[in-house]
Structures are given as C-alpha cells and as structure tokens.
Amino acid sequence: MLGLGVDRLQADINRLLTSLFHQGVLDEQFLQLQQLQDETSPTFVYDVINIYFDESEKLLRSLRLLLMDREFSDYKKIGLHLNQLVGSSSSIGARRVRNVCVAFRSASELNNRPGCLRGLEVVEHEYHYLKNMMHELFQLEQQRLLAAGVRYPM
C-alpha cells in the first residue's frame, strides 16, 4: 500500500515535469540541474531554485520601481537587470521566462518605455507561473519522500 503511494506520487511528478517540458516552461537545462543533485547535496535542485526565486524577485522589484518612476530614463540599468534574469533563467532551464526576458530586453534597447512596461508584465506573469509550478513539484517531491520514508524494514 505504501509502495503504491510512492509510485503514484512519482507518476504525478513525472506527469507534471512532462507537462512543463511540453509547454516549454522548462528545457533540458533543468535536467542538468537535476543531474547535479547527489548524496553530497541532496537538496541541490531545491536550493538552486530558491536562490533563483530570491534573486529574480529582487530584480523584478527593481525593474518595476525603475519603470514606475515618471522621470525614468535609465534603460541601461534595465538591460543589466535583464541580463541577470536571462542568465539565471537559462542556467536553471526556465525557458519561457528566459525568452520573455529577451523580448523585454529588446524593448529596453530601443528605449521603448511602453514596450518595457508590457515586457515587465509578461515576465512577471511567466515568472509567477513557473514559481507556482515549482512549488507544486517540490510539494509532490516532499510527499513522495515522506511516503518512501514510511516503510517497515524488511
């Protein structure tokens, strides 16, 4: 019975990941991230994704503050923040977030403020979708680990 719980949860995890790959939310770089998790760093994926969330939210807040300022003209700073977001999104395999950041960056390079505002909204939307999906994944993983831990010794 307990084994079936673990198997069912693993199937749910696999289904969620397949869906995220199919939607283009994640790409093969996420598999690289998973492959780096080992016995010396058993929570590596969780740790890296949380670093990504912390850093991304600081950058997104800064981008919003910059663009909400009526006197705003520092497109170079927007570009620097977006380079960071593109880089870290690429590193964890967050393909859709990366792609919308690239589009946003193009608007900033043209000093296109309305384009930047739209770009920011799209990035925020994609980022929050990714974050929700990752939380769901981690919850399933945690349930799976708990279910696997509740086993009577053979």
Added chain:
Amino acid sequence: MADEVPSLAESKLTALVVDDNFVNQTMHHKLLDRLGIQNDVVCNGQEAVDVHCSGRNYDLILMDMEMPILNGIQATKRLREMGIESKIAGVTTRANEGDKKEFMEAGLNDFQEKPLTISKLLSILHRLDFYVQT
C-alpha cells in the same frame, strides 16, 4: 548520468569561478565539484584580480563577461598583465561576434556559451588539455 561523469580528482586541478550571478556561481561550483575539481568562487573581475594578488593561483578560471566593478574583459587583461598564465575560459550568455573577439583578444584560452553543462565543461577541459576524452 552521475555514474558516467569522469572524476578528475586525482589530477588535483584547481579552478576559480568568476561570476556576479548567484545562480551561476552555485551551478558552476557544483559542476566543477562533480568533476572533482577543487574550486573557489568570486563575484566580479576585481575580486578575481584581488585573489591572485593575495597569492592564490588556479589551473583554470571560468570568467563571466558582464560583471560590475571590473568586467570579464578588463579582468582577463589585468590578469595577463600581472603575468597570470592560468587557462582562462570565457563564459557568457550573450556574446555577438564582436564581443567574443574582444573577450578572446583580452587573453582567453577558450570561450563557451552559457548555460554551462557537464559536457560543455568537459569540452573546455579537453580543449585546454586538462582532460583526455576516451
């Protein structure tokens, strides 16, 4: 996959990760760890220069291009001016041909586009003669 990754621990290689992005720092540190390469991490080109001024030396430097205070191009030039002969591999997510040429001319031994993976890192090590692929 973890079982197929070669270990270079016996070669006692050392590396320095130079990147201002915490996600990349963590990933690159782990990639090198996985290959058995002892490594340190600094946040920008100035810190890379400072760590060499303090007497540390590394076989390999993974140098990001765009960083605050001192970028990868400037840091590479400075290290070469200091006589540092370590192999330096430039890594960046964004490089047009002009940027890449400027980065290489600063004194790089190799260049790789991010995101880094185990196989890209092994390619760097192979091209820089640290690792023979079998």
